[in-house]
Amino acid sequence: MIIVQKSALPKGLPKKTTSLCPVCKKIIPATIYEENGKVMYKKTCPEHGEFKDIYFGDVESYLRLERWSVDGIGVNNPNTETRKGHPFDCGLCPYHLSHTALANLDLTNRCNLKCPICFANANAAGYVYEPTLDEVKKMLKMLRDEQPVPTPAVQFAGGEPTIYPHFLEAVKAASEMGFAQVQVATNGIRLAYDPSFAQAMVDAGMHTVYLQFDGFKEETYIKARGRKDMLKIKLLAIEHCKRTKPKPLATVLVPVIVRGINDDEVGKIVDFALENMEVIRSVNFQPVSFSGRINQEQRLKGRYTIGDLINDLADQTDYIEGPEDFFPIPAAAVLSELISQIANEPKVAFTTHPHCGSAAYLFREDGGRVISLTRFIDADGLLDEAQTLIESGEFENYGKLRGALKAYQLVKRHIDTSKAPKGLNVLSMLKSVFLTQNKKALGEFHWRTLFIGAMHFQDLYNYDLERVRRCVIHYTTPDGRIIPFCAYNTGPEFRVEVEKKFGMSIEEWQKRNPGRDIMGRDLYPSELPA
Template identity: 55%
Template sequence: MIIKESSLKKGLPKETGSVCPECGKLIKAKIFEENGKVMIEKTCSDHGSFKDVYWSDVELYLKAERFAHDGIGVINPKIKAKKECPFECGLCDLHLSHTCLANVDLTNRCNMHCPICFANAAAAGYVYEPSYEQVVEMLKNLRSNRPVPTPAVQFSGGEPTIYPRFFDVIKKAKELGFAQVQVATNGLKLTELDFCQKMKDSGMNTVYLQFDGLNDEVYTQARGRKLLDVKMKAIENCRNVKPKPLSTVLVPTIVNGVNDDQIGEILNFAVKNSDVIRSVNYQPVSFTGRIDKEEREKGRFTLPDLVNRLESQTNFLKKEDFYPVPVVTPISELISILAGEPKVAFTAHPHCGLATFLYIDNGNAVPVTRFVDVEGMFSQMMRMAEKLGKAGFLVRLLGKMKSGKSKKKAIQKNFEKYFGKYIYEDKLPKGLNITELFENVFSDQSKESLGEFTWKTMMVG
């Protein structure tokens, strides 16, 4: 088993742990419903009480936690003696999930000075910039995790593209076996085509591009300067690298009253440029530490707010299209059992994110929920995984089959039998064969066909 039943407290109200935003002390917090919203309230003995919106839609909040699963953590944590979370980590034995995507900060230096900056880059008063050797040790640490070595790494900062040995760490990450190597960047260096090509040649898989809107007024407010031309040039260069485009994810930081009116427009732009843009990963602004209450309430933007804007600003998305990250854990469980070894499982907290997938059909975006019963299919996968987990002989037999006709035929027969009823054949986009896609996923038959499918899909969340 790669996943377990969730230990998360369900329903409302409930208590959880939190920290004082003034002093950082560990304190208790209460999560409860108020006027259709989910609120969080906590009290510090030294700094008083704090109350804020956690999720602006209680219905979505309760839906999300239905899909919670715990992972199995790591069996070789770096810190084995349990300490008081979250003041010591690295990973420790309290973790319920393994690392799916690791962020490695290459530097706190930056070539911009944004008014909005989660990393507080260039404001620390000192330079944090690990040596190449130190970065390599971090990467080796991640790949040494068991039972699932970390499969993906994202270099961040500061601005990681100004790190002196940027291309060397990309090459080393690929050498160490990371399937996905990513960079989170403001895009300034990506205005140089040669730089983009060198990233691609070094092994970069995906660019996470800061992209806050489609007019310079937004960039002036959020980033302190006009940047739209920079973003467009960066995207064009990622499109033009050889032999194939450099997969690009747009990352808009959303601030209420600043660019929340551009959420739909950003997605429409991404759909029109889906030959290079693979995803839009919206980031509701984070307020950390001390901040004026009025300013915090004015700028607060939660995940349900994002879903609401996407529904109202596009003509193809609805609230019910969105699910939390761990909804896909049954796929991990089933693949792990069929493979005979643990595979990556996305057992993130159910309130960490909401997303959906679009299938791009001739420039039109169709949510997968229109032609797949997502909840029904994943529930069936979980039941099948549990059944196969008990039928050891069948699993071993399937695992011993060579990747070929015998294995594919067995999977095809069972897929159609158990999952066919969850696919709405009459609503499938032309040319899309879901049955064949899942056959390839579970039998590892064709990376090429899977790649072709993923270039026609787009994650939004």
């Protein structure tokens, strides 16, 4: 195989893994097992005792997701050596199994909100982290230099990245370096207050806005974001993204789901996205992770997982039926490896741990009916057959033309065209993708679909080192490291180390930026447009 390998992860329950003690952060063994229909997680620190948590809220979903797991082969040019042992050598180290599929680049830890649930806020930290534009360009170049696959996507994050003083220059630099996807993770405030800002981002090279969107209830935003007019702000931001030329600026809704706060609105959020598919391309749910010390009773009561999300979506919608509609993120790596073997060159592969994330595709017919991909594609059969083929290496010997024809025939075998959405010519699209390499056809397919994703980032209580080792979402830092998401924000928590190393006091920032508002409110109008 070219870019993936057969997964070394054990399947089924119970199983052993390794974790960290939530108190001392020493490496300790952990057990994953079934209890009352849930997947549980138990670990014991010799010094701080036993910790028990819910690893996955539904056994059926858990077992299904690990069915199509594959591992990556790591990177050819690691940035750090293995010295202290995983996960304390992150950078990426030779032990890491996945290349960077999406890089987060924090432009600042300043923000124009003071969210109670946020871990990346200058006001809370007491210092400002804000790399220079030259440092940003060096980090971008490091990502593009990664081998065997240059990082294809970068997401500017923070803090609130849109208040970074050189934001549009950073977007332009990323675009000029050849990133296929330039994204921003934003609360939408600047987009809402400044109607021209979305177009300015498009002109600089922005592809996708990841918009924090926690539902429709005012009390949700008060509890999560500390501000009650946030829904109005979100809707204005979406409207301004819809108006950009030559086409709407693709927007992804990113709801952080908290049990008892907004888990009753997950279906309504997807309904809203389906009604606005001309601009909203995806909903990427993020079950909340716990920070700080929290007792076991509170954790077990409040823990919300991907399994819970899938069940809630099935209960709250009439187009999602259950676990059979969802697939693990590495299922995409099975198909991308197929393409790598046909092209005889490495393509980006989402070789993440099968329980890090899950996804489904929804189609809206011309008449408005919503259909899941699994209603007309035998995705289980397709993935099973594709996985067998890539593990055999059969496609590596076919050559591009014969391989493309075989891939087309493979997919065609698992499609029931009589059940396909009206107005979607699936076979014609497949011919364009596989036989003529027409990327436009693939783009049209994506614009007819809504991607539903779920990514459950870890905290110290459910921390699994096997997940960290396979992470594909990484942070890049000014000192030349690339660090997995759940090592940067939790576990070893490299974020604090990096921000303190390259940060400055708030007082120093104010001296260097006289007359500037630390919350960035001087960058856009003071009133929302009518």
